[in-house]
Amino acid sequence: MAEVDYEVEYNNRARVPENPALMAGWARDAAAYRERNAPQVIRYGPGPRNTIDLFAGHDFASRDNAPIVVFIHGGYWQALDGSSSSHCARGLNAHGVSVAVPTYDLCPQVSVDTIIAEMRAATRELARLGRSLVISGHSAGGHLAACMLATDWPAYDASLPQDLVTAAYAISGLFDLVPLVDTSINKALRLDPAAARAASPLSWTPPAGRTLDAVVGGQESAEYFRQSRTIVERWGKAGVATRFGTVADANHFTAIAPLADPESAMVQRLKELAGG
Template sequence: MTGVDYEVEYNNRARVPENPALMAGWARDSAAYREQHPPQRLTYGPGSRNTIDLFKADRDGPLVVFIHGGYWQALDGSSSSHCARGLNAHGISVAVPTYDLCPNVTVSDIIGHMRAAMRELAKLGRPLVVSGHSAGGHLAACMLATDWPAYDATLPRNLVTAAYAISGLFELEPLVGTSINKALGLDRAAARAASPLFWMPPAGTTLDAVVGGAESAEYHRQSRTIVEVWGRAGVATRLGIVPDANHFTAIAPLADPDAPMVLRLKELTQM
């Protein structure tokens, strides 16, 4: 594409000046939910950030994973604890992993960290529905498109049955010339290699790509494109819009047990 100002399109903090207050609200709500519903702490590697908070509930069946955003360079799982609230109210357990951040590691490394986290969660013996926000939406799509037996011969091919990507990034090349890439260090080849849009589509699985109604045209294009491309290749895809939501408010429905977003995730655990 030409004539697109990718800095304007992808710099969400500049687009939403009130983002500090919104993220402070995440931290406050998450701390309150952890106090109310203390998680079990799991580890999937030796690093201090190779952790998973498991918010257990009483229903059997698939586990929902929620992967935090932050452009692979900010935040951790503790900022997203409140995102377990809606599903926990339906008896569905939610796992919230943390990962190492760029520039200490690469985006490719982070994909590997999330695969290791899924392998650890596989020990629970339950299929996984992987959701995520922003960079976490990218990672959710990567998990859906992973060939699990090739990664680890002990893992089932259908370890991840569905992905629910909120404000996801599926084609990373547009970021290369932006300020966001200072920490990521992506060149065009590395960006393409880390873009699930160009991976083998995981036919027979389900992907929902959801974007806030007030997000940039590029975020809408990203979600629309993966829905179209993967849909033609046999993935059951669905495009969703969170009305009036910006990049930071698009995940707010996850805390509401009655929100359409939560009810759709519940439905994905039953498919």
């Protein structure tokens, strides 16, 4: 069996040479959406990046128990911030569903463990709004979404319910970080095999009774397909309601495009997961 070249499999910028133009499009579309729909900014910690942009849908004021869908940005835990993903709230907002977009500190200034802790703090802050949460995310954000689903919330904070996060929707997620250890990606992450395993939700106790969707772009590498199929299979056998899917004709950078389309299957599924 041929050895997998993890550098090739996980180097998305090399796989998609047009990525600078695609990411510039994110920034442009996100800025335009924020200009028309200024978010409420919520702080979850003392750092300048410890913020959440809340794009409230009409359900936020009309239903006290209306869920919030969280979208966590990607960037291999070392790039971007929530402002690059504001437009990802468009599709759900069009249906009245509220979307929260957090920002977190980046490697190598902090560790992946610290980023997980920051997203837990952000989730706890959103819990104070009295809403259940569906956590979605792209790439590294998909990893963080799975981490939030698998967190034992009462153990983290006794005031929080076990079902605080009812579902996760991971787009091009990474659930096993061990393959990244010997790649250039790890220069900023600084993970050894033990730390990579400990930060991998695939190694955690599966959150039985919850829901996980894992989808990948149809043009993504075999490793991205393997990552999502593996967690769907393993967690599914452990009592998680799992679902695997693909975004047709999408690469790693275009796989999130359906979030901005109110009529897309992705938005419809997230709306369903949010109880709408």
